[in-house]
Amino acid sequence: MQRVPVLKLGDVLIVSIQIDLEDQSVLALQEDLADAVVDHGARGVIIDITAVEIVDSFIGRMLATIAGMCRMLDAQTVVVGMRPAVAITLVELGLSLGGVRTALNLEKGVALLDHIRSATP
Amino acid sequence: MSVQADTARRRIEELLRTNEEQIIGRWAKIAKASSEELSELYRALLASLDEGKNDLADIRGLLADLSRSRARAGFAPSDTARAVFGLKEVVFELAESDADWAEAAGGLVWFSRLIDDLGLYTFETYTDAREKIILDQAEQLLELSTPVVKMWDGIVAVPLIGTLDSARTQVVMEKLLQTLVDTGAEHAIIDITGVPAVDTQVAQHLLKTVVAARLMGAECVISGIRPQIAHTIVTLGVEFGDIVTKASLADALAHTFRRAGIEVGRARQAHVSIRAENA
Numbered sequence: 001m002q003r004v005p006v007l008k009l010g011d012v013l014i015v016s017i018q019i020d021l022e023d024q025s026v027l028a029l030q031e032d033l034a035d036a037v038v039d040h041g042a043r044g045v046i047i048d049i050t051a052v053e054i055v056d057s058f059i060g061r062m063l064a065t066i067a068g069m070c071r072m073l074d075a076q077t078v079v080v081g082m083r084p085a086v087a088i089t090l091v092e093l094g095l096s097l098g099g100v101r102t103a104l105n106l107e108k109g110v111a112l113l114d115h116i117r118s119a120t121p
Numbered sequence: 122m123s124v125q126a127d128t129a130r131r132r133i134e135e136l137l138r139t140n141e142e143q144i145i146g147r148w149a150k151i152a153k154a155s156s157e158e159l160s161e162l163y164r165a166l167l168a169s170l171d172e173g174k175n176d177l178a179d180i181r182g183l184l185a186d187l188s189r190s191r192a193r194a195g196f197a198p199s200d201t202a203r204a205v206f207g208l209k210e211v212v213f214e215l216a217e218s219d220a221d222w223a224e225a226a227g228g229l230v231w232f233s234r235l236i237d238d239l240g241l242y243t244f245e246t247y248t249d250a251r252e253k254i255i256l257d258q259a260e261q262l263l264e265l266s267t268p269v270v271k272m273w274d275g276i277v278a279v280p281l282i283g284t285l286d287s288a289r290t291q292v293v294m295e296k297l298l299q300t301l302v303d304t305g306a307e308h309a310i311i312d313i314t315g316v317p318a319v320d321t322q323v324a325q326h327l328l329k330t331v332v333a334a335r336l337m338g339a340e341c342v343i344s345g346i347r348p349q350i351a352h353t354i355v356t357l358g359v360e361f362g363d364i365v366t367k368a369s370l371a372d373a374l375a376h377t378f379r380r381a382g383i384e385v386g387r388a389r390q391a392h393v394s395i396r397a398e399n400a
Binding site: 087091096108109 | 329
């Protein structure tokens with residue numbers, strides 16, 4: 001099973017998904033991420049899915065679950081770099097990812113997190 | 122093929138070959154077509170019969186050309202088919218005056234079927250050509266009708282014109298999302314001023330597009346909602362939720378400017394005073 005690395009940048013955690021996600025790696029990622037948020041006291045999590053070309057309802061739910069989990073741990077989640085085809089698939093699946101913030105790319109995601117943090121000190 | 126039918130068929134073929142000049146002349150009169158055109162066809166028909174294996178490829182090619190050129194000249198497809206069927210009439214007359222009428226009659230059925238086939242083939246060519254034109258136009262229409270325009274740095278708009286169906290909405294959605302990726306725009310305006318009617322399905326399509334744009338990290342505003350459309354949407358019970366809707370494109374643009382933190386103001390010197398100075 002391939003594991004997705006969780007990178008730390010200041011008080012932001014960055015998860016860049018570069019592999020074809022299996023259900024096992026998704027579950028492992030959720031655990032790793034929750035651990036990392038607590039260990040580092042992270043205030044924000046960015047999930048970069050630029051390289052993800054195929055999604056199913058499981059991955060869609062994974063994003064919502066991670067967002068919910070991080071909110072419990074007082075960290076904001078931003079999903080960045082979603083491809084048009086992926087967005088269309090998720091909408092067709094009926095997943096609108098309510099409660100998950102999104103940005104066009106990593107740069108804008110970081111800017112969004114900064115903005116949220118300055119708005120809520 | 123029985124021996125009798127075979128001889129009858131030969132008889133017709135012989136008739137066709139010996140009376141070539143006469144047949145073409147009469148055919149041209151009945152079909153109201155030029156005899157050069159018809160004699161070319163006639164020769165191809167004879168050639169295909171000659172080979173004896175019913176190879177109609179040559180004459181079909183000629184007929185396709187004829188059908189196309191006549192269609193372009195404004196003839197109805199039935200005119201072209203009738204012109205081809207005219208050959209039957211000529212050959213029937215000829216066979217009637219023939220000494221061996223009984224023998225030729227058997228072959229006439231075969232000949233009539235052959236000409237029917239060819240006549241129908243011109244019809245098929247005509248409809249194929251038409252079909253192709255319609256398909257091409259539908260494709261062009263789809264491309265033409267879904268432009269994504271840049272309104273400002275980081276703001277794009279999609280002016281929708283005409284009825285929305287699933288296929289078109291799909292194209293609009295894909296084009297808009299791709300533009301968001303390509304330009305990095307964070308705001309999009311979907312203008313439906315040119316959409317004549319909105320039903321639940323169209324509303325559903327619009328909602329999907331807005332949600333997909335949101336998933337990618339862009340904000341989407343729907344504008345150009347006319348009073349009747351607002352009425353229809355409310356009557357239908359469609360919920361737009363927290364999606365921003367505006368009456369006009371100008372309102373939507375103003376809203377987007379505010380959201381993007383762009384300030385636009387009037388220049389100190391108004392247009393009227395500049396004109397007054399120039400005069």
